[in-house]
Amino acid sequence: MTTKAAATREALGPTLVRLCREGLDIVVVDADLGSSTTARQFGKVFPERFFPVGVAEQNMVNVAAGLAAAGKTVFISTFAVFAPGRCFDQLRLGIAQPRLNVKLVGSHAGIVTGEDGASAHAIDDLSLTLSLPGFRVIVPADVVEAEQAIEVAARNLGPFYVRCVRPKIPVIYNQGYEFQLGKTHLARPGKDVTVMALGVMVWKALEAAELLAADGIDCRVLNMSSLKPLDVESVLAAARETGAIVTAEDHLVHGGLASLVAQTLALHEPTPMAFIGMQDQYAVSGRWDELLEHYGLSAEKIADAARGVVARKKG
Amino acid sequence: MTPVSGVSLKELEALAKRVRRHIVEMTAAAGCGHPGGSLSCVEILVALYRHTLRHDPQNPQWPDRDRFILSKGHAVPTLYAVLAECGYLPVEELITLRKLGSRLEGHAVAGSPPGVEMTSGSLGMGLSFSLGQALAARLDGKDYRVYCLLGDGDLNEGQTWEAAMASAHHQVDNLTAIIDYNRIQNDGFSDYSRYEDKSRPQRTGGWVSEGGHTVNIMDLQPLEDKWRAFGWQVLETDGHDLSALIQTLDKAKGIKGRPTVIIAHTIKGKGVSFMENNPAFHGKAPTPEQAEKALAELA
Numbered sequence: 001m002t003t004k005a006a007a008t009r010e011a012l013g014p015t016l017v018r019l020c021r022e023g024l025d026i027v028v029v030d031a032d033l034g035s036s037t038t039a040r041q042f043g044k045v046f047p048e049r050f051f052p053v054g055v056a057e058q059n060m061v062n063v064a065a066g067l068a069a070a071g072k073t074v075f076i077s078t079f080a081v082f083a084p085g086r087c088f089d090q091l092r093l094g095i096a097q098p099r100l101n102v103k104l105v106g107s108h109a110g111i112v113t114g115e116d117g118a119s120a121h122a123i124d125d126l127s128l129t130l131s132l133p134g135f136r137v138i139v140p141a142d143v144v145e146a147e148q149a150i151e152v153a154a155r156n157l158g159p160f161y162v163r164c165v166r167p168k169i170p171v172i173y174n175q176g177y178e179f180q181l182g183k184t185h186l187a188r189p190g191k192d193v194t195v196m197a198l199g200v201m202v203w204k205a206l207e208a209a210e211l212l213a214a215d216g217i218d219c220r221v222l223n224m225s226s227l228k229p230l231d232v233e234s235v236l237a238a239a240r241e242t243g244a245i246v247t248a249e250d251h252l253v254h255g256g257l258a259s260l261v262a263q264t265l266a267l268h269e270p271t272p273m274a275f276i277g278m279q280d281q282y283a284v285s286g287r288w289d290e291l292l293e294h295y296g297l298s299a300e301k302i303a304d305a306a307r308g309v310v311a312r313k314k315g
Numbered sequence: 316m317t318p319v320s321g322v323s324l325k326e327l328e329a330l331a332k333r334v335r336r337h338i339v340e341m342t343a344a345a346g347c348g349h350p351g352g353s354l355s356c357v358e359i360l361v362a363l364y365r366h367t368l369r370h371d372p373q374n375p376q377w378p379d380r381d382r383f384i385l386s387k388g389h390a391v392p393t394l395y396a397v398l399a400e401c402g403y404l405p406v407e408e409l410i411t412l413r414k415l416g417s418r419l420e421g422h423a424v425a426g427s428p429p430g431v432e433m434t435s436g437s438l439g440m441g442l443s444f445s446l447g448q449a450l451a452a453r454l455d456g457k458d459y460r461v462y463c464l465l466g467d468g469d470l471n472e473g474q475t476w477e478a479a480m481a482s483a484h485h486q487v488d489n490l491t492a493i494i495d496y497n498r499i500q501n502d503g504f505s506d507y508s509r510y511e512d513k514s515r516p517q518r519t520g521g522w523v524s525e526g527g528h529t530v531n532i533m534d535l536q537p538l539e540d541k542w543r544a545f546g547w548q549v550l551e552t553d554g555h556d557l558s559a560l561i562q563t564l565d566k567a568k569g570i571k572g573r574p575t576v577i578i579a580h581t582i583k584g585k586g587v588s589f590m591e592n593n594p595a596f597h598g599k600a601p602t603p604e605q606a607e608k609a610l611a612e613l614a
Contacts, residue, residue: 027454029447051450051485059477062440066447069425069432070455071378089437090474094444098425098434 005168008199009107011146012164013041016075019154020046026154027072029053031060037077037107037164057082061090061102068100073154079113080106080122080163084129095159096132103153104129107164110250111278111295112200114167114288123278126198127255129161130228136181137228139163141202142171145225148179156181165250167288169200182229190220193306194238194245198224198257201248201276204292207299212306219306224257235264239271244309246274248302250292253277272312274305327557330400331361335586336613337396337409343606345413348421349389351596352466355497355554355581356390360397362560363462367568372402375429381459382448384433386441386475387466387495388422389598394431395419403430439472441465442492446478449487449574460568463492467505470494471533476545482574483546491567492547492576495554496538497583503528503594505535511592528594542576554579587612 016039020026026042027049034040034052043050051067053059057078064074076083083104084091095102109122129137138153138160140146146164153160172187179185187202188209197205202223209219220242222234239245245265249257258275265271276297283291292298334357342348360383364370368381385394392412399406404418408428411417418428422436433444445463452459469475482490503524504510507517510530515522521531535541542549548570552563560579567575583597584590587609590601601609 027451048454053477053481054484056474056477056481058439058474059443059446059481062443062474063447063450063478063481065433065440066444066449067451068447069444070448070451072451072454090440090443093434093437094440 004171006143006171007166007168008140008143008146008164009036009038009166011143011150012077012105012107013038015147015150016042017045019151020049024154025071025073026075027051027067028075029060029064029067031055031057031078031082033078036079037105039075039077057087058090061087062094064102065094065098065100068102072101074102075105076102077105077107079120080109080125081120084125084161085122088128092132096134099134099158101157103160103162105150105162105164108166109163110165110199111283111291111297112165112167112250112288114291115285117285118282121283123252123282124255125163126227126251126257130255130260132159135159135161135228137161139198139225139227141199141223141225142169142173144171144173144175144177145179149225152179152181163199165200170203172203172206179225182226182231184231184234185223185225186220187223188219188221190218191242192218192244193310194220194222194242195248195302195306196222196224196235196238196245196257196261197248198227198251200250201297204297204299205248205302208302208306211299211303215307217306217310227257227260230260230264232264235261236269239265239269243313244272244306246276246302246305246309248276248297250297251277253279272309272314274309276302276305324558327361327365330365331357331557332613333400334361334393334396336610337399338392339587339601339606339609339613341392341396341409341412342600343603344410346600348392348413348600349598350600351499351583351590351593352387352495352497353390353393354585354587354590355583356393356464356495357585358555358557358560359464359493359495359579360393362557362564364397364401366561367564368462369459372430375403379457379459382432382445382461384441384445384448384461384463385423386435386463386469387438388435390466391423394423398428398430404428438466438468439474441469442475442478442482445490445492446482446485446487449482449490450485452489453487460489460491463490465492465494466500467496467498467535468500470535479542479545479547486572487574488571490574491564492574494576494578495581496578497581499583499592499594499597500532501597502532504530505532507531509592538578546573548573548575549578550575551578551580554581555585
């Protein structure tokens with residue numbers, strides 16, 4: 001791992017500019033947070049393709065739907081608490097049901113948004129978007145993956161949700177990395193236990209694997225960035241081959257990664273599991289790295305959970 | 316493009332009557348649905364599809380077609396009936412409304428059948444979608460126009476006013492909104508003007524009548540002033556007078572630099588005596604006996 005750090009949201013503006021220059025018929029509808037989500041950089045280069053609608057997320061979603069129905073590849077972005085949070089009905093009826101070509105990039109997701117407090121912490125955005133049939137849901141682990149995820153969203157017809165974060169987090173991939181829709185990425189091989197992690201928690205899981213290695217536990221780390229479509233084969237293989245699973249996400253443990261993996265394993269490969277994430281509560285203000293520690297979204301807690309599930313292994 | 320501009324008023328009136336018969340028959344056969352708000356917008360859709368819109372029933376995806384966006388998705392029986400009369404689908408198919416396996420869903424679903432532009436049924440989204448379409452036309456250098464039909468309920472939704480503000484902001488003069496202003500919605504009367512028992516004192520914020528209707532659900536007046544304040548050109552018309560509707564729609568086409576809204580004054584349940592101005596038929600189909608009586612009136 002390098003010591004470079006970047007926010008995944010920083011990938012949005014530059015990637016959209018590049019893709020539009022490459023000929024994609026991209027337009028952006030913006031609800032007065034384009035400076036934060038970085039979508040505004042697109043507006044600077046392509047002013048005629050950038051449509052501000054003010055702080056009006058519901059309107060933003062259906063304006064996007066209208067543009068998509070006319071053949072455009074439409075990107076909308078705001079804080080994840082506002083979209084999908086504030087405009088869920090619009091996403092369901094306006095985008096998901098007609099399967100329109102709209103890509104929602106939710107920035108500032110998770111408790112890592114930090115000091116702004118609970119009103120700004122989207123910890124249910126994955127539950128919401130996973131419950132929209134037809135939506136693909138991607139959670140990039142770093143800025144390299146974010147750029148690729150945004151490109152995949154742009155080049156594949158239909159709705160996407162891409163979850164990005166505010167703080168600068170470690171860059172774990174080099175430019176040779178290739179994100180694949182519907183595939184997990186094996187961030188670290190291992191045979192005793194698997195940590196399936198999302199977003200910033202992939203970095204924490206890799207740290208946890210180091211801690212576990214010191215105990216003689218060989219920990220596999222899977223980056224679950226393609227949450228939907230889920231790489232069921234890889235999930236089942238991890239369960240069969242390591243026999244113990246920990247999920248780790250900066251999100252409620254209800255309705256996100258934990259629920260999805262548990263549901264998959266319950267059907268096909270019941271396996272001892274533990275869930276690292278927000279436990280039916282809202283967070284408070286604080287520095288993002290402090291908050292992760294405070295709510296147990298840390299390498300130490302992942303390692304503890306991994307030791308626990310290893311002890312519960314069958315046979 | 317259908318050659319309809321020469322169609323006589325008498326023919327349009329006859330078409331409106333056939334559409335009303337379809338609505339009664341369809342909802343009666345389904346045993347559920349929304350006849351009241353479907354009957355109130357019949358002339359609006361007839362005027363649009365047989366006079367105003369540039370469209371081609373043989374080519375529903377024609378990129379240069381004018382768009383009709385039904386925001387009040389519960390009135391979709393009217394849209395199906397008019398589309399059928401235009402040749403988008405067989406008239407015989409209308410009777411399958413709301414049945415398993417039918418293309419005619421209970422609320423509008425985009426593309427089902429071809430000619431339905433937008434999925435709706437949850438109010439308040441249509442004007443935003445229409446703005447998106449209007450912006451796309453401008454970006455692509457196309458001259459198609461977008462028409463959006465809104466009901467009273469749509470105007471209760473905050474999103475409609477977000478879209479109203481944004482449409483004027485973006486100066487989309489290729490967008491015309493039409494309000495089917497029948498002043499009745501799900502629970503009763505949107506204001507006091509159509510409530511017949513004037514003996515009761517009016518109560519701020521509304522009340523529930525002995526007949527079980529909510530009266531004064533959300534007064535939209537002064538409606539014209541609201542739209543004007545949001546930056547729209549406002550036109551008003553009798554929403555059942557085909558000649559006046561056509562003239563007003565023509566006038567809207569010529570207004571430049573801002574969007575236009577047509578406030579069409581209508582009567583819920585129009586054309587069937589016992590449904591007219593009766594909130595009971597907002598979301599209830601006629602019984603077979605009621606349907607028979609209604610069809611006799613529409614003979």
